[in-house]
Amino acid sequence: MPDKNSDKEKSRREFLKQSGWAVVGIAVAGTGLLFIDKNNKNGAGQLLLRPPGVINEEDFLYACIKCGLCIQICPIHAIKLADADMGLSIDTPYIDARQQACDFSCDSLQCAETCPTAALDFIKFKETGVETAIELQPKIDAGEIDGGDVFKIAIANMKKAVHIGFAIVNEKSCLAVQGKGFKGTPRGSEFKGVLRYRDISASKAQLVSEQIFDREVCDLCVIHCPIEGAIQLKEQSPANGNKKWIPEVTETCTGCGVCEMVCPTEHASIVIKPGLSYEEAKNV
Amino acid sequence: MFRKIKDPLPAKSREEMPHAKLNMKYKDWINTHKKRHTWRIRRWTVLLFLNILFTLSFMFDLALLEGSLSGSRLLGFYLIDPYMAFQLFFISLKTDYLPHITMNFIIGLTTVLLFYLLMGGRTFCSWLCPYHFLAEWAEKLHNYLIKKKKIKEHVFQLGIRYVFWVGFLIIAFITERLIFETFNPVGMLSRILIYGPGLILIWIFILITFEIVYSKRFWCRYVCPVGSTWSLVGKISPMAIKFETDKCGHCRICHDACLTPHELWFVTKGKATDKIHHAGGDCTRCGNCVDICPGNALTYTFKGLDKII
Structure with missing residues (x-):
């Protein structure tokens, strides 16, 4: 029988008591945070737009170690850290497409390449790149393509393989649907967002607010889209004679958000739904 | 927790400490050592430099x-x-x-x-962790409030x-x-x-x-x-703070300066069991004790390496 009053016995009892409180604390923190997250509109379920290569949100929430390497490597600073109001997504990377979209002007999807935990998975892009190279090999041998261009084509294909969301058009507010044109700068002179306009400079990003457009029918989303053919204007001539155009998003949409960023209406008339696939979008 | 239970070495008398040769009182001699902050300056420099x-x-x-x-x-x-x-x-x-x-x-x-x-040891904590830096200042404030009761x-x-x-x-x-x-x-x-x-x-x-x-x-x-x-991880690490019982006068000012005082259990009079002790895994290798020890009983060491050199 140990002496109840000895120092060792006392500290043993203290330890057990405090361990009990520790366990209670951990359990409360765990369940509490999960509860808050389940009831948070920004928590798991209601998704944030994640950077390219993102695995499914359920896995992403634990696989992302919140190091911020993707944020640092993005050349146009499209990726941001989520704050505490995003529940358990706190300090994970996301893209606020309306403010600064991912325009795929980077060299090689570095955000996914740099991710140490493959929460942004680069492997599938790598496979796409390799496949492209293999496919092009006969053409290079025949002299149809310069060997140096293969890398460029491979990168372009890798970017097409990105799928982080899908663009949904709001036909009520879209200017093209109303048959309206657009003159001026898309988001006003105060807007801070940048894009790389290839015909101006291949390397330097330009302020969107410095670009002036004059379109007979507003098709800013179409001309800005970095993926060829991901969005088209479909002309429709209803019986009453008022011509209208409907932007149609095709299967190749990657969800990068450039269209959402440049849309000139007060609230974007085209919005990226994170994680949405083409099939799901058709059923909506 | 798993320390071998040995009989402690007999405590060394204060009269043998260096102050005797300098004809100083022990307390005065200790006070002359209180203002050195060599390692703390180095440590804070590294911490701030890396975080910046x-x-x-x-x-x-x-x-x-x-x-x-x-x-x-x-x-x-x-x-x-x-x-x-x-x-x-x-x-x-x-x-x-x-x-x-x-x-x-x-x-x-x-x-x-x-x-x-x-x-x-917890080298990361005192040399790199930004929260530790804040907490160190909080600790000073805490000590002040304790002193003022x-x-x-x-x-x-x-x-x-x-x-x-x-x-x-x-x-x-x-x-x-x-x-x-x-x-x-x-x-x-x-x-x-x-x-x-x-x-x-x-x-x-x-x-x-x-x-x-x-x-x-x-x-x-x-x-x-x-x-x-x-x-x-640090329980077996060779880089440590070495304590030489012979040089210790048991003034315990290192104990007051230490960020993890339980690791300096051996400086208390009558506790040391060996001629040389090493601070354990909880020690942050901050160097506060190295800075302050009047008898240089505490030094940085790399186990094994000091024998070769």
């Missing part, structure tokens, strides 16, 4: 030290926080995520573990942090979320410094206030699993 380097790397795109304290790239080499990695591994057991993890992750984790296996000290069992260490791994496994990382002040503060402040600053503020008014170094001593990982 993180920020500058992001601000000016320097590619020197990117990322944050939970995962970073030093000149291109990955470094991963082990406790973060353990949580991820634990969850992966359940979800088969493990094969996806990149080689860079494994390399980064191994590098960090090897580094602290050599450089030992405005507040009372509250002490807990040091062992409970291993309960937290295991507990946070288990809760991660159950919930499949990095629960601990949503309120880990180390990573939080590191990211705040690099990417700008957020709402989570409120939590840091609450923690620091709690440490000032209630319990000294509450988070670091009794909770922080990141630090506990280093304690475990």
